[in-house]
Amino acid sequence: DAGVIQSPRHEVTEMGQEVTLRCKPISGHDYLFWYRQTMMRGLELLIYFNNNVPIDDSGMPEDRFSAKMPNASFSTLKIQPSEPRDSAVYFCASSLWPFYGYTFGSGTRLTVV
Amino acid sequence: QQQVKQSPQSLIVQKGGISIINCAYENTAFDYFPWYQQFPGKGPALLIAIRPDVSEKKEGRFTISFNKSAKQFSLHIMDSQPGDSATYFCAASIAGSNYKLTFGKGTLLTVNP
Numbered sequence: 001d002a003g004v005i006q007s008p009r010h011e012v013t014e015m016g017q018e019v020t021l022r023c024k025p026i027s028g029h030d031y032l033f034w035y036r037q038t039m040m041r042g043l044e045l046l047i048y049f050n051n052n053v054p055i056d057d058s059g060m061p062e063d064r065f066s067a068k069m070p071n072a073s074f075s076t077l078k079i080q081p082s083e084p085r086d087s088a089v090y091f092c093a094s095s096l097w098p099f100y101g102y103t104f105g106s107g108t109r110l111t112v113v
Numbered sequence: 114q115q116q117v118k119q120s121p122q123s124l125i126v127q128k129g130g131i132s133i134i135n136c137a138y139e140n141t142a143f144d145y146f147p148w149y150q151q152f153p154g155k156g157p158a159l160l161i162a163i164r165p166d167v168s169e170k171k172e173g174r175f176t177i178s179f180n181k182s183a184k185q186f187s188l189h190i191m192d193s194q195p196g197d198s199a200t201y202f203c204a205a206s207i208a209g210s211n212y213k214l215t216f217g218k219g220t221l222l223t224v225n226p
Contacts, residue, residue, distance in 0.1 A: 004156070031212050042218040043157070043202065056213065091156050095212055101147055102214070104156025 004105035012111045018080040021108045023092030034077050035091040082112045119217030126224050132190040134220045136203035143205040148188050151200045193224045
């Protein structure tokens with residue numbers, strides 16, 4: 001298995017632009033998580049899905065953030081409009097029930113200028 | 114509210130020495146305590162995990178010590194090697210929801226040759 005695949009690896013965009021981050025979880029994993037990592041706040045859970053259904057989006061910072069999981073093999077995290085304070089590394093992770101820990105992707109480093 | 118407090122922020126150890134990273138938690142409902150290891154440019158990877166029914170778990174050079182009454186747990190890396198240089202995160206999750214992890218802010222470990 002290729003693991004959790006995220007794209008792009010790096011994204012530089014201008015303030016106000018729409019940004020879409022993509023994730024392909026490990027086949028067969030029924031939980032998918034989006035995390036954001038910054039120096040100040042560490043790893044923060046934004047949202048997670050179970051069987052493609054959003055379960056808890058309480059970590060999504062603002063309405064500018066949205067996430068979808070149209071099928072078991074694909075998820076997106078969208079920021080519209082983007083702001084400089086959204087600059088961070090965004091990780092996608094997946095896991096299998098019963099839970100033995102997450103498998104993280106390599107992340108997308110987002111820079112908003 | 115930071116539910117998992119990790120210390121120190123950074124740690125420098127000589128090759129062959131013991132690295133010790135500590136975490137404290139507040140929520141007594143936590144019942145799963147994993148440690149993750151992250152190398153630069155990569156996502157965190159599960160290293161070792163413990164449940165509160167045991168006080169210690171060892172896997173190779175890595176040991177988790179758990180003190181339920183003090184609400185503390187720690188990671189010990191014996192015979193530390195330069196290849197262990199990475200950022201280490203402790204985490205915790207709540208009974209019945211152990212797929213939703215709360216992470217500490219991380220410890221940057223440097224092992225000098």
